[in-house]
Amino acid sequence: MINTSLSLTNFRNHHQTDVTWGEHVNIITGPNGAGKTNLIDALHYLCMGRSFTSSSDMYVVRQETSSFLVKGAFRGSIRSSFEVACSYSRGDGKRLWVNDSPLERHADLIGLVPVVLVSPDDRKLTGEGPAERRSFLDALISQTSPSYLDDLIRYRKIIRQRNRLLADIHMHPDQLDLMLEPWDRQLTETGSRIIARRGTLVRKFQSYLEQAHQELAGSGLVPSISYRTFCDIGEEPEPDAGRILQDYRTTLRDSAGRERERRQTLTGPHRDELVFYLNDMELRKFGSQGQHRIFALALKMAQLYFYNDELEDLPVFLLDDVFGDLDPQRTATVMQMLLQHEGQSFITAAHPDKISGFSASGRNRISSFGVSGGRVEQTP
Amino acid sequence: MQLISETLEQAVEQLARLPGMGRKSAQRIAMFLLKQNDEQVFRLSRAISDLKKNIRYCSVCYNITDRDPCPICQSEKRKTGVVCVVEEPKDVYVVERTREFNGRYHVLGGVISPLQNIGPNELRINELIHRIRDGEQIREIILALNPDAEGEATGFYINKLVQPMGVNVTRIAHGIPMGTDLEFIDDATLTRAFAGRQNF
Numbered sequence: 001m002i003n004t005s006l007s008l009t010n011f012r013n014h015h016q017t018d019v020t021w022g023e024h025v026n027i028i029t030g031p032n033g034a035g036k037t038n039l040i041d042a043l044h045y046l047c048m049g050r051s052f053t054s055s056s057d058m059y060v061v062r063q064e065t066s067s068f069l070v071k072g073a074f075r076g077s078i079r080s081s082f083e084v085a086c087s088y089s090r091g092d093g094k095r096l097w098v099n100d101s102p103l104e105r106h107a108d109l110i111g112l113v114p115v116v117l118v119s120p121d122d123r124k125l126t127g128e129g130p131a132e133r134r135s136f137l138d139a140l141i142s143q144t145s146p147s148y149l150d151d152l153i154r155y156r157k158i159i160r161q162r163n164r165l166l167a168d169i170h171m172h173p174d175q176l177d178l179m180l181e182p183w184d185r186q187l188t189e190t191g192s193r194i195i196a197r198r199g200t201l202v203r204k205f206q207s208y209l210e211q212a213h214q215e216l217a218g219s220g221l222v223p224s225i226s227y228r229t230f231c232d233i234g235e236e237p238e239p240d241a242g243r244i245l246q247d248y249r250t251t252l253r254d255s256a257g258r259e260r261e262r263r264q265t266l267t268g269p270h271r272d273e274l275v276f277y278l279n280d281m282e283l284r285k286f287g288s289q290g291q292h293r294i295f296a297l298a299l300k301m302a303q304l305y306f307y308n309d310e311l312e313d314l315p316v317f318l319l320d321d322v323f324g325d326l327d328p329q330r331t332a333t334v335m336q337m338l339l340q341h342e343g344q345s346f347i348t349a350a351h352p353d354k355i356s357g358f359s360a361s362g363r364n365r366i367s368s369f370g371v372s373g374g375r376v377e378q379t380p
Numbered sequence: 381m382q383l384i385s386e387t388l389e390q391a392v393e394q395l396a397r398l399p400g401m402g403r404k405s406a407q408r409i410a411m412f413l414l415k416q417n418d419e420q421v422f423r424l425s426r427a428i429s430d431l432k433k434n435i436r437y438c439s440v441c442y443n444i445t446d447r448d449p450c451p452i453c454q455s456e457k458r459k460t461g462v463v464c465v466v467e468e469p470k471d472v473y474v475v476e477r478t479r480e481f482n483g484r485y486h487v488l489g490g491v492i493s494p495l496q497n498i499g500p501n502e503l504r505i506n507e508l509i510h511r512i513r514d515g516e517q518i519r520e521i522i523l524a525l526n527p528d529a530e531g532e533a534t535g536f537y538i539n540k541l542v543q544p545m546g547v548n549v550t551r552i553a554h555g556i557p558m559g560t561d562l563e564f565i566d567d568a569t570l571t572r573a574f575a576g577r578q579n580f
Binding site for chain 2: 091104105107108111146147150154157158160161162164165168179181182183185186
């Protein structure tokens with residue numbers, strides 16, 4: 001998938017910016033605070049319907065204005081050309097369009113333009129709690145499977161409904177059982193499908209992760225991911241959803257007492273954990289900072305390779321400030337990979353000299369842009 | 381800002397409360413009404429106040445109606461043993477438009493949603509049970525609820541109560557709308573249609 005042009009109106013520090021991109025590697029340089037990341041964030045809006053730097057759309061609106069608009073023209077293999085737009089205003093909230101027709105659900109956008117994002121926040125993936133890793137996995141699968149995303153949205157709703165019932169201190173225990181039953185059935189059915197999909201993905205992902213990690217760190221240590229849920233999902237490449245459902249029902253029954261004490265849903269994929277290993281060593285406990293950094297980057301590169309194989313359209317690859325703390329050898333590896341990648345990529349860099357050596361070798365594949373004060377200009 | 385007219389402002393405020401209406405549209409409508417002649421505006425305001433005055437809920441099926449019981453519940457031409465359960469009165473009109481269903485209805489008035497403090501007692505589920513028990517000789521309940529989590533939970537709850545009473549509970553299939561091109565179907569619907577595929 002190629003983003004041919006991008007237009008921002010009142011988006012962060014961009015008053016009105018229109019850019020026409022190159023088909024392969026686009027390098028965006030400029031001083032700190034110039035608006036480089038904002039360009040990538042705008043692309044992220046068109047792919048995922050939200051910002052990756054900001055928790056709320058409200059903060060993305062340019063100061064002293066009340067709404068923003070992002071528009072992008074895309075070229076793909078199934079749809080030869082189409083336009084995606086996203087707007088937000090304080091009164092109307094967020095709206096999404098494809099070819100001028102409004103999308104009813106945010107979820108309908110996901111997967112239309114597949115995207116892989118590398119950002120400084122990736123350090124949370126290996127360093128922070130399980131929620132970060134679950135959301136990486138969910139975003140990874142959702143872009144390849146609308147039905148997974150649908151299950152996920154439904155599952156979260158069921159959990160909220162169910163937790164509300166559990167939190168009702170006035171309800172008689174028998175009454176509570178009767179009220180929970182319709183939700184329990186949906187919880188276990190939807191939840192076991194989610195677990196089976198996660199299990200399948202993690203197993204499939206292993207070889208991609210090994211490849212990416214080897215490119216970055218050499219063949220010394222082998223990375224792996226262990227997927228942990230409340231039940232044993234077996235060793236098959238595709239876990240049996242039927243058996244997981246049986247286990248889920250049993251575990252839910254067994255934990256009924258504890259659930260009523262704690263007043264929340266305790267069993268299910270919302271509590272899953274992904275554990276990262278280098279050989280037999282658990283990364284979170286024993287990994288050095290450098291190992292964390294490379295593991296996180298390898299996860300994202302593996303995501304890119306996985307999509308290359310799995311999807312009809314090559315993903316758009318966004319790299320925000322990835323070279324800041326990377327040594328020259330890894331910088332070279334990443335640049336080499338970008339130059340070989342058939343799809344389109346976007347890189348921001350505050351120090352152009354770090355990558356200037358590659359501009360010569362990949363001249364016909366690299367387009368350079370300079371940003372300052374919310375203005376973008378193509379540089380030779 | 382100086383108010384031009386308090387009367388106008390009140391009308392705009394009331395109009396802006398309507399669903400799908402913003403302040404700007406409300407202003408446009410208020411200005412439009414001002415230009416109409418008295419009779420036209422009076423007809424509109426009477427239609428609105430009659431809405432509340434004359435319309436009531438049918439004491440059998442809880443659809444909205446001018447007279448109780450509603451024409452559908454009174455009709456001799458409709459089959460008595462089959463009841464289609466829907467969420468809202470508007471759903472009755474949707475099913476009626478098909479002219480395929482010749483039974484009667486039961487309007488729940490919503491779906492179970494703990495987050496909105498709506499439980500079975502806030503809906504007309506007990507009334508449905510009474511209809512089955514009090515000799516309407518209902519053989520089949522057709523659940524025509526939305527396929528979201530709340531609709532499913534409500535269907536499940538009703539099924540659990542009604543099935544032991546010897547009533548057959550079915551639900552409408554979900555799938556692809558007729559006359560629609562496959563490429564325009566949203567992914568969720570298409571996925572569900574695949575899951576519910578049938579032999580040719």
